[in-house]
Amino acid sequence: MSTDSSEFMTPMMRQVVANFGEMGSRWGINRTVGQIYALLVLSEAPLNADQIGEALCISRSNVSMGLKELGSWQLLTTVHYPGDRKDYFNAPEDIWQIARTLVAERRKREIDPTLSVLRDALMQTPQDSRDAYAQKRIHQMHDLMEQLTQVSEEFNQLSTEQLTRLLKLGAGLGKVLDFKGKLTGKS
Amino acid sequence: MSTDSSEFMTPMMRQVVANFGEMGSRWGINRTVGQIYALLVLSEAPLNADQIGEALCISRSNVSMGLKELGSWQLLTTVHYPGDRKDYFNAPEDIWQIARTLVAERRKREIDPTLSVLRDALMQTPQDSRDAYAQKRIHQMHDLMEQLTQVSEEFNQLSTEQLTRLLKLGAGLGKVLDFKGKLTGKS
DNA sequence: TACTATTTTCAGTAATTACTGAAAGTTGAG
DNA sequence: CTCAACTTTCAGTAATTACTGAAAATAGTA
Numbered sequence: 001m002s003t004d005s006s007e008f009m010t011p012m013m014r015q016v017v018a019n020f021g022e023m024g025s026r027w028g029i030n031r032t033v034g035q036i037y038a039l040l041v042l043s044e045a046p047l048n049a050d051q052i053g054e055a056l057c058i059s060r061s062n063v064s065m066g067l068k069e070l071g072s073w074q075l076l077t078t079v080h081y082p083g084d085r086k087d088y089f090n091a092p093e094d095i096w097q098i099a100r101t102l103v104a105e106r107r108k109r110e111i112d113p114t115l116s117v118l119r120d121a122l123m124q125t126p127q128d129s130r131d132a133y134a135q136k137r138i139h140q141m142h143d144l145m146e147q148l149t150q151v152s153e154e155f156n157q158l159s160t161e162q163l164t165r166l167l168k169l170g171a172g173l174g175k176v177l178d179f180k181g182k183l184t185g186k187s
Numbered sequence: 188m189s190t191d192s193s194e195f196m197t198p199m200m201r202q203v204v205a206n207f208g209e210m211g212s213r214w215g216i217n218r219t220v221g222q223i224y225a226l227l228v229l230s231e232a233p234l235n236a237d238q239i240g241e242a243l244c245i246s247r248s249n250v251s252m253g254l255k256e257l258g259s260w261q262l263l264t265t266v267h268y269p270g271d272r273k274d275y276f277n278a279p280e281d282i283w284q285i286a287r288t289l290v291a292e293r294r295k296r297e298i299d300p301t302l303s304v305l306r307d308a309l310m311q312t313p314q315d316s317r318d319a320y321a322q323k324r325i326h327q328m329h330d331l332m333e334q335l336t337q338v339s340e341e342f343n344q345l346s347t348e349q350l351t352r353l354l355k356l357g358a359g360l361g362k363v364l365d366f367k368g369k370l371t372g373k374s
Numbered sequence: 375t376a377c378t379a380t381t382t383t384c385a386g387t388a389a390t391t392a393c394t395g396a397a398a399g400t401t402g403a404g
Numbered sequence: 405c406t407c408a409a410c411t412t413t414c415a416g417t418a419a420t421t422a423c424t425g426a427a428a429a430t431a432g433t434a
Contacts, residue, residue: 130197
């Protein structure tokens with residue numbers, strides 16, 4: 001048993017892992033979970049729970065909870081080695097696939113329920129002028145969220161190759177838009 | 188002084204405000220700040236800090252901190268009424284402008300610093316094979332984030348009208364992409 | 375079947391984050 | 405300048421969230 005954790009992380013990895021922990025916590029993901037995932041993304045070989053705990057200096061049970069969370073987000077792959085009963089984890093190779101999964105899960109968990117609350121509010125009969133105005137705003141928010149949702153669905157259906165191409169358009173997006181608007185002649 | 192807070196919120200508003208508080212906390216924004224902002228979005232008339240506190244049953248100082256936070260995100264407008272020294276707050280009328288501001292601020296605060304950490308790591312000379320692999324992954328993450336950043340910049344430069352048009356394309360995004368790919372003949 | 379390696383759960387505790395009231399700060403009017 | 409109206413700050417406290425170790429559960433092996 002080694003007392004340091006340099007067996008699994010180089011200084012460079014450490015910096016990036018720390019940053020992703022920080023970043024996660026700003027986006028409502030607990031720090032440890034962010035660090036575990038960064039570690040798995042950066043490690044070529046799959047790691048088992050003990051190795052993750054040692055690398056990040058966290059308890060075995062904390063690792064277990066973190067992995068459970070990441071698993072529920074569909075962000076892990078697991079492998080097994082003959083003669084070793086431990087589970088070994090890593091992140092998918094395709095980084096864009098990871099992004100797609102994240103977008104899809106967050107939508108399912110956070111956007112969809114909110115859309116449902118907004119729709120409920122829109123079904124109600126306004127009781128007074130405050131409700132009337134509120135409904136106007138709720139309608140705007142609902143449309144905004146639904147449209148962004150549709151775009152994210154599109155996004156998630158593009159292949160990684162298509163996506164790369166789309167994003168390379170870069171500064172041309174506005175132009176493509178104008179062009180397409182004229183082309184179809186719609187609205 | 189009224190003991191209930193129904194002066195500023197109808198039951199319908201209450202539901203939506205509560206939901207945005209919840210939602211905020213899942214995205215790393217404190218519940219109260221989310222609620223304050225939802226209240227301001229749904230209220231036609233600008234509200235002062237006392238009114239906000241009464242509506243949400245929170246202390247005056249908590250309102251002050253929440254407004255400070257929202258102000259730092261550029262999400263508020265303020266007005267004053269003659270003979271009244273209080274500040275009155277509300278949210279911009281254009282809901283898409285609010286979304287643009289949110290995207291721009293989050294990028295500035297959270298994405299850009301991470302990109303900078305990733306770039307630092309890429310500048311370093313890999314110490315061993317783990318570093319070599321880690322750099323490969325860091326490179327992928329860097330490119331992904333930079334490309335998404337560019338798209339968000341594009342997004343933020345479109346007018347609300349253009350944006351609406353773009354999002355109405357809906358299921359046509361993939362097709363526009365293929366078309367444009369052939370049109371320009373590039374890459 | 376019993377045995378052991380491994381993972382998960384969970385009650386208690388630690389750490390973090392949010393909130394409050396009191397005090398200090400700011401600003402405009404007279 | 406002084407006063408009053410209003411806002412902000414901040415130290416202390418409350419509430420929430422994260423983490424741990426021990427115990428329970430699970431699953432492979434013989």
